[in-house]
Amino acid sequence: MSEQQRDKQPQAVSTQQIHHPYRAPAGWEAVPVGVYKASTVLFKNTADLRTPRPRDGHSYRYGLHGTPTSYTLAARLATLEHAEHCLLVPSGLAAVTLVSLGLLRPGDEVLVPDNVYGQNRYLSESFLPQFGITHRFYDPLDAAGFKALLVPQTKLVWLEAAGSITLEFPDLIGLLQACKSHGVLTAMDNTWGAGLAFNAFEIAPQSHAGLGCDIVMQALTKYPSGGADVLMGSVCTRDLALHERLNHAHEHLGYGLGQNDVELVLRGLPTLELRYRAQDACTRALAAWMQARPEVARVLHPALPGSPGHEHWLQTSSAGAACLFSVVFKPRYGQREVDAFVDALQLFGIGYSWAGPMSLAVPYDMSRSRALGLPYAEGQIVRFAIGLEAEADLRADLERALSVLA
Ligand SMILES: *Cc1c(COP(=O)(O)O)cnc(C)c1O
Numbered sequence: 001m002s003e004q005q006r007d008k009q010p011q012a013v014s015t016q017q018i019h020h021p022y023r024a025p026a027g028w029e030a031v032p033v034g035v036y037k038a039s040t041v042l043f044k045n046t047a048d049l050r051t052p053r054p055r056d057g058h059s060y061r062y063g064l065h066g067t068p069t070s071y072t073l074a075a076r077l078a079t080l081e082h083a084e085h086c087l088l089v090p091s092g093l094a095a096v097t098l099v100s101l102g103l104l105r106p107g108d109e110v111l112v113p114d115n116v117y118g119q120n121r122y123l124s125e126s127f128l129p130q131f132g133i134t135h136r137f138y139d140p141l142d143a144a145g146f147k148a149l150l151v152p153q154t155k156l157v158w159l160e161a162a163g164s165i166t167l168e169f170p171d172l173i174g175l176l177q178a179c180k181s182h183g184v185l186t187a188m189d190n191t192w193g194a195g196l197a198f199n200a201f202e203i204a205p206q207s208h209a210g211l212g213c214d215i216v217m218q219a220l221t222k223y224p225s226g227g228a229d230v231l232m233g234s235v236c237t238r239d240l241a242l243h244e245r246l247n248h249a250h251e252h253l254g255y256g257l258g259q260n261d262v263e264l265v266l267r268g269l270p271t272l273e274l275r276y277r278a279q280d281a282c283t284r285a286l287a288a289w290m291q292a293r294p295e296v297a298r299v300l301h302p303a304l305p306g307s308p309g310h311e312h313w314l315q316t317s318s319a320g321a322a323c324l325f326s327v328v329f330k331p332r333y334g335q336r337e338v339d340a341f342v343d344a345l346q347l348f349g350i351g352y353s354w355a356g357p358m359s360l361a362v363p364y365d366m367s368r369s370r371a372l373g374l375p376y377a378e379g380q381i382v383r384f385a386i387g388l389e390a391e392a393d394l395r396a397d398l399e400r401a402l403s404v405l406a
Pocket of ligand 1: 090091092093094096117164189191192219220221222231232233353
């Protein structure tokens with residue numbers, strides 16, 4: 001129906017509103033990206049509908065596949081990660097799952113570091129076996145031992161730098177050299193580095209040019225959002241064929257995003273580096289202060305000399321560290337005492353996730369990890385995530401809470 005004919009016919013309010021002819025003028029430019037939402041994407045006509053539109057980030061077909069808002073976020077994240085391609089998913093865990101489910105087949109084995117993010121461990125232990133996919137854990141500080149684990153069925157190796165909770169920085173150079181000589185795909189959980197601490201596609205380019213990971217995922221829930229208000233994940237690649245394999249899985253798994261959430265992550269990106277640097281500096285100061293406390297057996301933070309993997313961190317990541325450190329309390333403090341310390345903190349929230357504005361403290365039971373050979377279970381462990389409060393206020397809060405241990 002032509003505009004002229006339509007204008008002549010009286011229309012009900014609902015029809016008028018849905019088919020309103022006004023179009024805002026072109027030429028709008030502003031700093032923020034527009035929030036484009038859709039399930040339906042409109043085609044010009046049936047010929048347009050019948051013209052193939054690949055899911056390559058350059059055309060629109062259906063809101064589930066992306067809108068100008070989510071394509072913009074994907075492009076900016078690919079740049080952040082030094083990648084060529086980026087897929088967005090509704091959580092960091094969905095990014096982990098996309099990689100493992102998208103790339104592994106029955107009979108394949110995945111190798112997972114023994115200090116990996118807990119949900120990645122549970123995925124390998126409890127979900128992948130039903131697809132005939134097996135797993136083994138490895139010590140990320142022992143590249144020689146890792147090399148001996150590689151067998152023809154090994155099709156994917158997960159890396160995480162630094163490890164969740166115990167924060168060992170892996171021997172990335174040794175591990176990646178072993179993977180490369182074995183021809184196995186490597187996937188990095190880069191949530192800690194956030195694309196800033198190091199380039200996961202080119203680890204230590206001066207000394208080991210060309211050595212890097214194949215796939216780099218991030219929980220955007222953490223630093224890129226920075227607001228403690230969004231769940232989202234990204235999966236970045238350089239190789240087009242690999243991206244297409246992951247895109248194929250992405251399409252079938254039906255991962256979609258709310259564009260208001262995408263907007264929040266876009267809003268976080270301009271301050272990402274400032275926040276990362278500020279939280280890094282505050283975290284290192286508080287970690288060093290805690291290490292000098294008589295109640296503390298050791299502090300785990302890759303930039304602290306003596307922390308596990310410190311030498312590997314120096315090799316690959318002198319550009320920064322995330323806002324996490326863990327404190328192993330002296331064995332004379334049991335769970336009851338350490339819980340009382342955590343409860344006495346006033347500025348630290350008790351809860352999961354990190355890299356938001358509020359500092360957090362969570363006690364962890366590492367007895368499960370002791371079975372995997374991690375040596376920290378002799379004392380109670382508390383992981384701190386430092387937010388954006390002032391360092392002096394956080395230190396005063398820690399000092400006050402530590403007095404309950406006296
Ligand atoms: C939080 C986190 C994830 C998962 O992110 P969600 O968005 O919470 O699912 C994955 N890996 C690491 C290292 C994380 O810290």
